[in-house]
Amino acid sequence: MAIENISLSGRKTAVTNKDMSFWERIYLVQIVKGMMITIRHFFKKKITIQYPEQTRTYSPVYRGLHVLMRDEEGRERCTACGLCALACPAEAITMKAAERTKDELHLYREEKYAAVYEINMLRCIFCGLCEDACPKEAIFLTKSQKHVNVGTNRESFIYGKDKLVISVEDGKNKRYN
């Protein structure tokens, strides 16, 4: 089959420049047909989602705002290995590692933890490569199902640990699992 005969939609028609017949030239029939189509749509069910009251449900793999996970005992999973920062194509992630002390055992799961963990949301492209790269299952984009909020200055888009890490209760209740 020649390529020009293939029609994926099954509705392909060839363009012709033949002269219009009398009935086509006075437009009336076609206009009435068209108006029947529009009036049918007039009474159709509307597909609008009334946004603030109704929201569209996100797909389960929707990549929204990042979360840094805690385990079931409420300890941060991140070990500040830097693989996420390395994987990030937009170089949006920075972190500073620190060593866990004795009295911080209940806070961090690993011996090394991220003292500072910042994601610049203006740089982030929400590709999810950090999530793939993470060996500790600490960072997720698919779990929050939230957008990044709007802001009025650039500094407000640098999200630190205060905004990224989930709360202890959420970790214990396994809300994000």
Place this chain on the structure above:
Amino acid sequence: MEISFIIEKLVLVLIIFALTMFFALYSTLAERKIAGFIQDRYGPNRAGIFGILQPICDGAKLFSKEEFIPNTPNKLLFIIGPGIAMTVSLLGSAVIPWAEKFVIAGVEYVPQVGEINIALLYVVAVMSTSIYGIVIGAWASNNKFSLLGGIRAGAQMVSYEVAMGLSLIALVMMTGTLSLREITEQQAGFGWNIFFQPLTFMIFLVCSFAECNRTPFDLAECESELVNGHHTEFSSMKMGFYMFSEYVSMFFSSALISVLFFGGYNYPGMEWVADNWGVNIANIFALLSILAKTSFFIFFYMWVRWTIPRFRYDQLMNLGWKILFPLALVNILLVGLGVLLFK
């Protein structure tokens, strides 16, 4: 000419002005609503329930917008352009008969501003002058796009006026009168003119689309070619006036179509209501009936607008001169034959 007569007419003028404005105001909302519904959306529905306050918000917005006047030597013409457009479109409804005579405490009140025996000619005169607002405003804008839009509007209106006048002649040949009230009275009951002259109706309808500058004939403000045509340079309430005058003339021509072809204020069973429930009740129904017909035609205008794409300019001229004009002439011949045979 006594004072009470003048006061009565002035009050009537005010009422009809308010009615026209109300219809024009809500036409803007209806246009957007109908556009939405036809495109499977809801249209504006945030301001008030069903968006009922939307026109007021739009008005407030237009009033508070910056007033921009281009650097032109014709500032006066630039300012009066929208005014002329608005005034002329308001003039037409003076001769529309809205109902029969109301009788209140033995005094007859006629809900029609001017009962003149050349009403139909008056209507044509008003329509033929309605173009000045556009042309003068467009020329004074000192902008090529505006000028082209104005010239297009002018040429279009002059061409379609010919076919419209001829179709009206065919109608007048049957009715034998130019007075809109008499034409309405002849259609009492269900003897509407549309049943006798469908071809005349078609020609008149197409021409009135062109006269109102509505899609598919809105070449004056053809966005894809002329930015926004004759109101490119207008902002704030001047722009609002142009937009509004379009809706006002749409209201007027819908009312005219219902008077000429759909029996005006007549509705089946009018005499029965008048006999049993009183003249005034029958009249109120009559008023509602003409308003319902008018509203239907306003809806029809919008329905067509969201169905048919804009014509090309040469197609427009071809349709006007090569199809509608000969058709109107043939129509006159047919109607003449009909009048000779059946009257």
Place this chain on the structure above:
Amino acid sequence: MITIIFYILAAITLASGLLTVLSKNPVHSAIYMIVCFFSIAGHFLMLNAQFLSVIHIIVYTGAIMILLLFTLMLMNLNEQHEPVKKVASRIAATVSACLMVVLLLGAFLKATPTIEAYKAAEIDFQSVKVIGDVILNEYLVPFEFTSVLLIAAMIGAVLVSKRENKA
């Protein structure tokens, strides 16, 4: 009250007529002329000639002036482009205009008004029916000649505007 309206209208007519001649910008002249036509229609109305006034508006303001305005707008004339006319042609124009006025005055002074006959017979002389009667009975031949003239002009216009076939 009618006299006051008449004086106002007459003033508007004269002023706009003068401004039509005097204003430098051709488009302004055309607009003054439109105003002038409207006020003349007003004069017709005051003479109770409704039909005439409406037809005046339809034909002159609604059609002819629009076409005139078109050409003016498209030609983009302004003060600089106005050609300076020779003194001789100016004098000729003035003289011919004066002669025209004299002719019109003479014709009007000699004319015998027929309106009294209608008034005496109590016919509504301005109604469309009476005008139609008069035109199609009394003045049928001139009326038909006018239409022939108009048709000839129309055919001529079509012929002029038609592209010639290169044979």
